[in-house]
Amino acid sequence: MLAKSINATTLLLNGITFIILGVCLFFINNLTLKILLFIFAGLTILFGFFSILKLLWEKQVKNAWVSIMNGVQDIVIGILIFTFSDFILHSFGVCFGLYLLLHTIINSIEYFIYRKYHIKGRLRIILNILFLILFLIPLLFNQEQNIQVTSIILGIYLIGYGVTKITDFFTVLIPIRTTNRIKQQIQIPLPVIFNAFIPRRLITLVNEMLEVENDKLNYQKQSMTPDIYVLIHLAKNGTAAMGHMEIAFEDKIYSYGNYDMHSRSLFDAVGDGVILVADKEKYIEYMVDKKERYLVEFGLSLTNKEKKVAKEQIEKLISTNTTPYYSDLELAEKGLLPNGDYSDMSSEIYKYANGVFYKITKGKYRKFFVLKTNCAMVAQYVLSSIGKQILCVNGIITPGAYYDYLNARFKLKNTNVISRKVYTRKDFNDEK
Numbered sequence: 001m002l003a004k005s006i007n008a009t010t011l012l013l014n015g016i017t018f019i020i021l022g023v024c025l026f027f028i029n030n031l032t033l034k035i036l037l038f039i040f041a042g043l044t045i046l047f048g049f050f051s052i053l054k055l056l057w058e059k060q061v062k063n064a065w066v067s068i069m070n071g072v073q074d075i076v077i078g079i080l081i082f083t084f085s086d087f088i089l090h091s092f093g094v095c096f097g098l099y100l101l102l103h104t105i106i107n108s109i110e111y112f113i114y115r116k117y118h119i120k121g122r123l124r125i126i127l128n129i130l131f132l133i134l135f136l137i138p139l140l141f142n143q144e145q146n147i148q149v150t151s152i153i154l155g156i157y158l159i160g161y162g163v164t165k166i167t168d169f170f171t172v173l174i175p176i177r178t179t180n181r182i183k184q185q186i187q188i189p190l191p192v193i194f195n196a197f198i199p200r201r202l203i204t205l206v207n208e209m210l211e212v213e214n215d216k217l218n219y220q221k222q223s224m225t226p227d228i229y230v231l232i233h234l235a236k237n238g239t240a241a242m243g244h245m246e247i248a249f250e251d252k253i254y255s256y257g258n259y260d261m262h263s264r265s266l267f268d269a270v271g272d273g274v275i276l277v278a279d280k281e282k283y284i285e286y287m288v289d290k291k292e293r294y295l296v297e298f299g300l301s302l303t304n305k306e307k308k309v310a311k312e313q314i315e316k317l318i319s320t321n322t323t324p325y326y327s328d329l330e331l332a333e334k335g336l337l338p339n340g341d342y343s344d345m346s347s348e349i350y351k352y353a354n355g356v357f358y359k360i361t362k363g364k365y366r367k368f369f370v371l372k373t374n375c376a377m378v379a380q381y382v383l384s385s386i387g388k389q390i391l392c393v394n395g396i397i398t399p400g401a402y403y404d405y406l407n408a409r410f411k412l413k414n415t416n417v418i419s420r421k422v423y424t425r426k427d428f429n430d431e432k
Contacts, residue, residue: 008169008172008173011165011166011168011169011412012165012166012169014162015162015163015166015168015169016162016166017162018158018159018161018162018165019158019159019162019163019166020162021155021158021162022154022155022156022157022158022160022161022162023155024155025151025152025154025155025158026152026155026156027155029147029148029150029151029152029155030089030148030151032151033089033092033147033150033151034089037081037085038081038082040081041077041078041079041081041082041085042078043078044074044075044077044078044081045074045075045078047071047074048070048071048072048073048075048076048077048078049075050071051067051068051070051074052067052068052071054067089147090143090146090147092147092150093139093146093147093149093150094139094140094146096139096146096150096153097136097139097140097146100132100135100139101136101140103132104129104132104133104136106372107125107128107129107132108129109266109270109369109371110125110369110372111125111126111129113270113367113369114364117366117367119363119364119366119367120363120364121364135149168408168412171412171413171414171415172412172413172414218420218421218422219419219420220418220419220420221410221419222301222418224301224418225299226299226300226301226418226419227249227300227306227307227310228247228248228249228299228302228310228382229247229248229249229297229298229299230245230247230248230297230298230300230383230402230406231245231246231247231253231284231295231296231297231298232244232245232295232296232297232298232403233245233287233293233294233295233399234293234294234295234296235291235292235293235294236292243375243398243399243400243403244257244375244399245375245379245402246276246375246378246379247378247379247382247383248280248297249311249314249382250311251279251280251281252277252278252280253276253277253278253279253280253283253284254275254276254277254314254318254378254382255275255276255278255375255378256273256274256275256276256365256368256374256375256377256378257273257274257368257374258271258272258273258274258370259274259276259325259327259345259346259349259357260272260274260325260346260359261344261345261346268370269370269371270367270369270370271367271368272360272366272368273359273360273365273367273368273373273377274325274346274360274368275317275322275357275358275360275378276349276355276356276357277318277355277357277358278349278353278354278355278356279354282352282353282354283349283353283355284423285352285353286349286352286353288423288424288428289425289428290348290352292425294422294423295422295423296420296422296423297419297420297421297422297423298406298407298410298417298419298420299417299418299419299421300416300417301416301418302386306386309385309386310382310385310386313382313385314382317381317382318358321360321361321362321363321366322358322359322361323359323361324356324357324359325357325358325359326357327346327347327349327355327357328342328344328346328347329342329346329347329348329350329351330347330350365377374397374398375399376398376399376401376402379402380397407420
C-alpha cells in the first residue's frame with residue numbers, strides 16, 4: 001500500500017483486464033459471474049491442497065495442525081461454492097441490493113436535511129433515490145433478475161475503472177510537460193465499502209513500518225517543494241477512526257467539519273458545517289502529540305495558474321456565505337461564558353493552533369453530514385477547481401478514497417503528487 005512505484009505494463013494489463021471483464025459482465029452477465037465464481041472456487045481448493053502438500057515437502061513446519069486445518073477449510077469452502085453456486089450468486093445480488101438500500105437511506109437523510117434547512121438541490125436527491133430504488137427492487141425481490149442487474153451495474157463500474165487505469169498508463173509513458181490534459185482527469189474510486197476502512201488498515205501498516213524502517217514512510221519524487229498539501233488523519237478510535245482530511249496551503253490548514261459540538265445530532269453524524277483555518281505546524285503537532293493520531297501528508301506541485309486558482313477558491317470558501325464562529329474557550333475569554341477548562345476540540349485547536357472558525361450559513365455545506373457533505377469537502381472543492389478530483393460515483397467521498405487516489409498518483413511517474421510524509425509522535429518528541 002506504501003510501495004514507491006507502479007509499473008506501466010501493470011497499469012495497461014489491469015486496465016485491459018477490467019474493461020474486458022466489465023464488457024463480459026455487461027453483455028454475458030449470468031455466465032460471466034458463474035465462471036468467475038467457479039474460478040474463485042477452483043483457486044480456493046488449489047490453495048487448500050498446496051497448504052496440505054507443503055507439510056509433505058517440509059519436514060519441520062511450525063503449527064502443522066493449523067496449516068492442515070486451513071488447507072481443509074479452503075477445500076471445503078471451494079466445494080461448497082461449487083455445490084451452491086446459484087444460491088451464492090443470488091445471495092450476492094441480495095447483498096448488493098442491501099448495499100443500495102443503505103445508499104437510499106443515506107440519500108433520504110440528506111433530503112430531509114436539505115428540506116429542513118431550505119437548501120437547494122432537493123430534486124437531484126429525489127432523482128438519486130428513485131434511480132437507486134429502480135435497481136434495488138429487482139435485486140431484493142426478483143430472484144430471476146437480481147444476478148443480471150448485479151452484473152450490469154458491476155460491468156459498467158469495471159469498464160469505467162479500467163479506463164482510468166489506461167489513462168494512468170499513458171500518464172506514465174508521456175513526458176510530464178505534455179500530460180496536463182491527461183493528468184487533469186476524473187478518477188473513479190473503489191466502492192465506499194472498501195475504501196472507508198483504509199485508514200484503519202493503515203494504522204496497522206504504519207505501526208509495523210515504524211518498528212522496522214521509519215524512512216520508508218516518507219519519500220519525495222522530486223527536489224521541488226510542493227505547493228499544496230492534502231492531509232489524512234489516522235486514529236485508532238473516536239470521530240477520526242474512519243479518517244479525517246483537510247488541505248494545507250501557504251502554511252495554513254483549511255478543514256471542514258462539525259466543529260460546533262452544540263449543533264450535533266443523529267449520533268454526531270449531523271451538525272452545522274464549519275470551516276477551520278489554523279497554523280499548519282502547530283495544528284499537526286496538536287493532532288499528533290495531543291490527539292495521538294498519525295497524519296499522512298501528500299504534497300502536490302502546481303503551476304502558477306493553478307496556485308492562483310487554488311488561492312481564489314480558498315478565499316471564496318471562507319468569505320462567501322459564512323459568519324465567524326467562536327469556540328467555547330474564545331467565548332469565555334470574551335466574557336460571554338464562565339471561565340473554565342474547555343477541552344472540546346474547537347477550543348483546543350483555538351488554544352494550540354490559533355484556530356479561526358467560519359460557520360457556513362447557506363448552500364449544500366451549511367449542514368455537515370458524515371456520509372455525504374463530510375470532511376472531504378474542502379479537498380474536493382479546491383482540487384476540482386484545478387482539475388484534480390475523484391468522481392463521486394456513489395455520492396460518498398471518504399478520506400480512504402482520497403488516500404487511495406493520491407497514493408496511486410504518487411506511485412506513478414509524471415504526476416503532480418510529488419511527496420508523501422507520515423507524521424508520528426516521534427517527529428515532535430525528537431524536537432523536545
